[in-house]
Amino acid sequence: MEQLRGTGVALVTPFKADESIDWNALEKLIDYVIVGGVDYIVTLGTTGETPTLSVEEKQDLVKFTFEKVSKRVPVVVGVGDYSTKAVVRSLENYPLEQAAAVLSVAPYYNKPTQEGIYQHYKMIAQASPKPIILYNVPGRTGRNMTADTTLRLAHEVENIVAMKEASGDMLQCMQILRDKPKDFIVVSGDDALALPQLACGMDGVISVAANYFAADFPAMVKAALRNDFPAARALNDKMMKGFDMMFAENNPAGIKAFLAHKGIVENVFRLPVLPVTDDLYNEIGEYLRKY
Structure with a gap:
């Protein structure tokens, strides 16, 4: 699982004006992040608007991503659902042969108990x-998955090898890092907190921002992992205002606005997600002109 260290990028799903998947834009994005320096790619993360995709579209996205990545970097596939049995069915039916791992979000909306999360x-x-x-x-x-539940899963369930932690609770993160199995990988799921979490001992980040900051974000993570925090801090300081704007209204509306300014994707979504407001879109453009 060493391949899960460093920077993973949770890809957006580009859409055309008619809301169909823009395969050409997705290929362009894949090449852009790999050339930039990301260590692995995550497809079908929630940043990819997966709740709005059909089962067939999800399967096609996985196949297309494997084809276009062409083993240049590992690929992680997101498979999560409200229903445990639905996740199991997806695991049986998705084309996972080339996947390095499966990223599975905790059950949403139904707010299970900690024991329910564990059994899921x-x-x-x-x-x-x-x-x-x-x-x-x-x-x-x-529903938060507590440190105790995370550690129980990490120690007791053999096929659970890593965690993306996006609670924003630094004490919880530090407890997990202190008590986890030695070979259990913990990565940040929060771009704005990634630097201090790396300083606490996290192994990397699964990032939204790396869709745009495909060179600077991985460089920041690599610097932090080699304990060069002055270099990491300089890069993080440079990106901080971008993080604020990226998540000011909605994810993935923010990151798609960044990518639209760069000409990689169109600023198109499927409802209920809408583009960022005109004021924020223009503010992002001004920031990027100075970046």
Whole structure:
């Protein structure tokens, strides 16, 4: 699982004006982030607007990503759902042969107990043909996966090998880092907190911002991982205002606005997501002209 260290990028899903998937733009984005220096790619993350995609579109996205990445970097596939059985069915039906691992978000909306979260992950880990990366993002799921639950899964379930932590709770992060198994990978899921979390001992980041900052963000992570924090801090300081604007209204509306300014994707979404407001879009453009 060493390949999960460093910078993973949760790709957006580009759409054309008619809201169909823009395959040419996706290929351009894949090449852009790989040339920039990301260590691996995550497809079907929630940044890719996966709740709005059909099952067939998700399967096509996985196949297309494998084809265009062409083994240049590892690929992680996002497979999550409100229903445990639905995740198991997806694991059985998705083309995962070339995947390095599966990133699975904690069950959302239904707010299960900690025991429910544990049993959910235990069942999907047993069903998965690939290693599982836990994903805790309570701001979106409605329920925090506690450090105790994370550590229980890490120690007791063999096929669970890593975690993307996006609770924003630094004490919880430090408890996980202190008590985890030695070979269990912990990565940040919060671009704005990534630097201090790396300083606490995290192994990398699964990033939204790296869709745009495809060179500077991985360079920041690499510097932090080699304990060169002056260099890491300089890069992070340079990107901080961008992080603020990227998440000011909505993700992925913010990152798509950045990529639209660069001409990589169109500023198009599927409802209920809308583009950022004109004022923010123009502010982003002014920031990028000075960056």
